[in-house]
Amino acid sequence: MKLYLVPTPIGNLADITLRALDTLKQVDAILCEDTRTSGVLLKHYQIQKPLYAYHQHNEHRVLEQMIEQIRSGKTLALLTDAGTPGISDPGFLLLRECIRQGIAVECLPGATAxxxxxxxxxxxxxxxxxxxxxxxxxxxxxxxxxxxxxxxxxxxxxxxxxxxxxxxxxxxxxxxxxxxxxxxxxxxxxxxxxxxxxxxxxxxxxxxxxxxxxxxxxxxxxxxxxxxxxxxxxxx
The missing domain is CATH 3.30.950.10 (Tetrapyrrole methylase, C-terminal domain)
Structure with a gap:
């Protein structure tokens, strides 16, 4: 039961870390700012996981649903189109709610423009x-x-x-x-x-x-x- 914030490359796909790849392979599902954009990265590294849309237009609406999934025992990763989630990208609301409810959160180091x-x-x-x-x-x-x-x-x-x-x-x-x-x-x-x-x-x-x-x-x-x-x- 945990949320991982996983930075992704800002351009060059080789800039993702080994730890980020290991994390994405281990989680139960991945929240994506754009499932198509993240899909390119995941396909490149042969990672197959359920993908859910989580972006600025729906984050308030699906926040409770995502929290319920984590509380049910799932481990989720959050990706944005590029860079570190929460840096001028969606992620803050989910992070804050996880902290409020005592859910473990871990932000991996990685790319940011x-x-x-x-x-x-x-x-x-x-x-x-x-x-x-x-x-x-x-x-x-x-x-x-x-x-x-x-x-x-x-x-x-x-x-x-x-x-x-x-x-x-x-x-x-x-x-x-x-x-x-x-x-x-x-x-x-x-x-x-x-x-x-x-x-x-x-x-x-x-x-x-x-x-x-x-x-x-x-x-x-x-x-x-x-x-x-x-x-x-x-x-x-």
Whole structure:
């Protein structure tokens, strides 16, 4: 009676771990964000298990049913289309309910897109903030203004058709010359990381509309240097 959160490759099928494969072979059933996408991975590794759809459009509706299956003694694995469940993907509701009901949960280590994007951006990786996807409308401007003041490196996910517009908005909020990197199609054949100012990146992707999954990494705001006060400048 247990739930496993199993990270899956973000592109290259070889990036799955041996432990993840062993787990998928041993569980009673697998919950999938998209059974077709997960089916490709499972077929590649010759794993045959019952598959159930579990995604953002049905997770509230099927949550109780999944909990009942686990409480009946079954061990389930949760997969998303790519990466680690719960990171800008379905999984949090099920995880939280399992914890609330005392059901054992185990998250395996594995692939997630923002880590390689951060490391190869060339921007500081010792301290960062991951925000996932920005709000589409309500609260978007306020969120950008807040992130513009963040001194840690900022990491965002974005869809390809919104990338150029988002970068242009960021150039206004963060400053045109703020350095950033855009990674797309990570681990795939046409993987690319482009490093430039926000303005330069906005111009490039306006002229060259991208394809694939996108990660944006933005330099944090430089802290203001305090002017040193010498003894003779101190007030009597």
């Amino acid at each position: 923002f880590v390689p994007a951060l490391v190869q951006s060339g921007l500081p990786a010792n301290s960062f903030v991951f925000e996932g996807f920005l709000p589409l409308k309500k609260g978007r401007k306020t969120k950008l203004e807040q992130l513009a003041l963040e001194e840690r490196t900022v990491i965002l996910y974005e869809s390809p058709h919104r990338l150029a517009k988002s970068l242009a908005e960021m150039a206004v909020s963060f400053g045109a010359e703020r350095q950033a990197a855009v990674s797309r199609e990570l681990t795939k054949m046409f993987e690319e990381t482009r490093r430039d100012s926000l303005q330069g990146l906005a111009q490039h992707y306006t002229q060259h509309p991208p394809k694939g999954e996108i990660v944006i990494v933005i330099e944090g705001k430089q802290p203001e240097k305090k002017r040193r006060q010498y003894p003779e400048e101190e007030e009597e």
